[in-house]
Amino acid sequence: MSMQYVLSVSEINKYIKEIISRDLVLSNLWVKGEISNYKYHYSGHMYFTIKDDASLLKCVMFRSQTSGLKFLPENGMKVIIKGYISVFERDGQYQLYAEEMQADGIGSLHLAFEQLKKKLQAEGLFEASRKKRIPFLPGSIGVVTSPTGAVIRDIINILTRRFPNVDLKIYPVAVQGETAPAQIARAINRLNRLGNVDVIILARGGGSLEELWAFNDERVARSIYDSGIPVISAIGHETDFTIADFVADMRAPTPSAAAEIAVPEKSMLENTISTYNIRLKNALLRNLAQKRDRLARASGSTVFRQPYNRVYQERMRIDIMGKYIYKAVRLCKEKKSNGLSTLVGKLDALSPLQVIARGYSISKLKKTGRVLKSVSDVEPGDDIEICLIDGKIGCAVKDTEKEKLYVQPEGKKELRGSHGRA
Secondary structure (H helix, E strand, O other), rough: OOOOOOOOOOHHHHHHHHHHHHOOOOOOOOEEEEEEEEEEEEOOOOOEEEEEEOOOOOOOOOOOHOOOOOOOOOOOOOOEEEEEEEEOOOOOOEEEEEEEEEEOOOOHHHHHHHHHHHHHHOOOOOOOOOOOOOOOOOOOEEEEEEOHHHHHHHHHHHHHHOOOOOOOEEOOOOOOOHHHHHHHHHHHHHHHHHHOEEEEEEEEEEOEHHHHHHHHOOOHHHHHHHOOOEEEEEEEOOOOOOOOOOOOOOEEEEEEEEHHHHHHHHHHHHHHHHHHHHHHHHHHHHHHHHHHHHHHHHHHOOOOOOOOOOHHHHHHHHHHHHHHHHHHHHHHHHHHHHHHHHHHHHHHOHHHHHHHOOOOOOEEEEEOEEEOOOOHHOOOOOOEEEEEEOOEEEEEOOOOOOOOOOOOOOOOOOOOOOOOOO
């Protein structure tokens, strides 16, 4: 067996790669299938597999191509991919190098629209509770739109017709193309930093989904959400819906309708003010007439004709009440005086002075002042003092002798006082 040609693994893989690269079909083809094993590398490259019922094919899409995708690939998604087949020499495997990708059965733009709508809705960017109220009469209006075309002319015509002296600030931007989303987001952010408008109108005329795509960009949506100034979206026709419409504080079906929403009609305001002025004057006149009638009725009443009558009546009432009070106080005083006299009489009857006045005396031990009640309270030689009605007698005890002179009746208190023998 001859081994004239012995090739290395690298040479074989390189040779196969060159053969495949020269094939016209494999160099430029469209392949459809279902995505599986999808991985998004931090470098920006996408690695995945597309398969059908019988086979699978490894694919890679580099960052330079993924940046142009309008939607985010997912496992299970049916796609059509444009690219070429080549060999990855290191692993000796062939794979599809994707250059373009679109959804199979549904447009890529429509798919991207639904994906972004679902994402922002989950984050709460569409919530009605966070939408700001459009001011009734804004001092200044900012319009973010293309400086050329019918849209800006329509907005200017309607605004100046409805409110001739409206303060209008136009921020020109591109409304389609790759640079449009960044310009629109920058315009909204700039107007918020300046703070010189009260409401923003974001406007564009009608067009296809591709032409309106700048308003389906996430940067535009987040700039509207972060805006502290209310935003009215007026993009396309009434049947056209964009992500910006869902995020905006109010959606107008057309740019012309947005201008009508932004400001009221000045002539109608003037008519309304005039009507209110007439109603106010009529109300004041009616109120004045009612007050005059009330004054006339009041001036003919007794209160006005005899203003002191009530005062006199109250004075007489006070006099009567004073008499009642004086009488009550006098009766109370007499009652208390009689009671006091009775108590004084009782107290006087029990007074030791009354006893003395009847010929009795009170004997006290001189050194202590203690009243003598018994002969046992003194001893011979003690000095005593005898109190009489008209003075005192000093004595010295010579001797003592016990003698039962008084028997206390049952239930009676012992008489406080005794005769002493000096």
